[in-house]
Amino acid sequence: MTCLTYCLLIALLVTGTVQADTVQVAVASNFAGTMEQIAASFAKDTGHKAEIASGATGKIYAQIKNGAPFEVFLAADEVTPVKLEEEGLAARGSHFTYAIGRLVLWSSRPGYVDGDGNVLRKGDFAHLALANPKTAPYGAAAVEVMKNMNLLGKLEPKFVQGENIAQTHQFVATGNAELGFVALSQVFKDGKVTGGSAWMIPEKLHQPLRQDAVLLKTGAHNPAAKALLSYLKSPAAIAIMRSLGYGV
Amino acid sequence: MPDLDINDLKAVWLSLKLASLVTALLLLLGTPLAWWLARTRCRWKGLIESVVALPLVLPPSVLGFYLLLAMGPRGPIGQLTQGLGLGLLPFTFPGLVVTSVLYSLPFVVQPIQNAFAAMGERPLEAAATLRAGPWDRFFTVALPLARPGLITAGVLGFAHTIGEFGVVLMIGGNIPGKTRVISVQIYDHVEALEYTQAHWLSGLMLVFTFSVLLLLYHFGKGRLPVMSA
Numbered sequence: 001m002t003c004l005t006y007c008l009l010i011a012l013l014v015t016g017t018v019q020a021d022t023v024q025v026a027v028a029s030n031f032a033g034t035m036e037q038i039a040a041s042f043a044k045d046t047g048h049k050a051e052i053a054s055g056a057t058g059k060i061y062a063q064i065k066n067g068a069p070f071e072v073f074l075a076a077d078e079v080t081p082v083k084l085e086e087e088g089l090a091a092r093g094s095h096f097t098y099a100i101g102r103l104v105l106w107s108s109r110p111g112y113v114d115g116d117g118n119v120l121r122k123g124d125f126a127h128l129a130l131a132n133p134k135t136a137p138y139g140a141a142a143v144e145v146m147k148n149m150n151l152l153g154k155l156e157p158k159f160v161q162g163e164n165i166a167q168t169h170q171f172v173a174t175g176n177a178e179l180g181f182v183a184l185s186q187v188f189k190d191g192k193v194t195g196g197s198a199w200m201i202p203e204k205l206h207q208p209l210r211q212d213a214v215l216l217k218t219g220a221h222n223p224a225a226k227a228l229l230s231y232l233k234s235p236a237a238i239a240i241m242r243s244l245g246y247g248v
Numbered sequence: 249m250p251d252l253d254i255n256d257l258k259a260v261w262l263s264l265k266l267a268s269l270v271t272a273l274l275l276l277l278g279t280p281l282a283w284w285l286a287r288t289r290c291r292w293k294g295l296i297e298s299v300v301a302l303p304l305v306l307p308p309s310v311l312g313f314y315l316l317l318a319m320g321p322r323g324p325i326g327q328l329t330q331g332l333g334l335g336l337l338p339f340t341f342p343g344l345v346v347t348s349v350l351y352s353l354p355f356v357v358q359p360i361q362n363a364f365a366a367m368g369e370r371p372l373e374a375a376a377t378l379r380a381g382p383w384d385r386f387f388t389v390a391l392p393l394a395r396p397g398l399i400t401a402g403v404l405g406f407a408h409t410i411g412e413f414g415v416v417l418m419i420g421g422n423i424p425g426k427t428r429v430i431s432v433q434i435y436d437h438v439e440a441l442e443y444t445q446a447h448w449l450s451g452l453m454l455v456f457t458f459s460v461l462l463l464l465y466h467f468g469k470g471r472l473p474v475m476s477a
Binding site for chain 1: 316317319320321322335336338339417421422423436438439440441
């Protein structure tokens, strides 16, 4: 390659990247699919790129405490972002509720779960899947629901715990667990539950799943990080979240 | 141990139970297979050796995931077990045993196969000239000569099963007393920032496995080959 071609190539590469910043986002598993869509729209509208890592809220918290290079954290609860702020790992006052999650009792078998959750009271199934309540807020909410229905003792021996809500969904989707507590966004498309049968759990049976986002210390000076957090409040992002069943 | 609770002890007991059962099963099933592989000249030998060696190279999560699908209600193994009235294997201890047997298979079969192959034909031919029948030759000549290989296979199979994590995570369902083995329990503690319990459990397993290895190497001195796995 001639010197001129070489220089042109370098110039092209540099101009291609100079406007776009990257932001490392850690997302709670229930929001992972939604975040992919928001990231695509974010890239189109602002030119910034979001690199997404997902996992259980508790797990991501442990990783951040141990120095994980995330810049923005979208948790599945409101407690963890506040904890991070108090521990000096997140920018004070930067947390806000970006979505309200819905818990759903879902089975991949059509007609298996009724609209009142009586299938839980009858209890004639072998395995009930839920996310690990210690690290996943949706798992903790599931336990709360069963406690409020006075069914915890009866159903606990049938528990099958997923590492996070995504693995929980996998257990139910493959039919290995007859039914399980998953996030609405995992089974919701075009305004209704796709495939199988579901019980939309009344919100009075558990503490609301207020999902908070926060700007982490590592991302405090990254313009893309701040841009992403404000993008989450934009009409485009809200529309995507609503289409996947989140309250906003 | 001040910080370990009943769930931790259940996990330890479960892991020991699983590893012992799987090692015994693999020695029983693996020895004939290793014998056949060491001595056959069949054209399918390479194919079967590759299949046996697959768990060595496949990421455990891949193996676990496909076993979850295969053993589920829509998979071939799941439909077989349901047809036989045995229910489904995922999330059960027997399911874990089956998975571990597949996962640790090459670690047991290969050392035994190498031991049989290294022995060669001559001891067996010599025994045959002294009127020893085939079963007699196997039990009184081949097996004793292959003893270092058998011990290596047993130790590797046991250690590999105790250390199993990815496969159990995919297919276990984390049920205390049934599928929550020690590696998953330690992982759970770490995830929940319960580092003290994680330290205690890890330390316990380290001491235990080190002692087992030390005993085997010390008393098998001169008769155990150095493992290069």
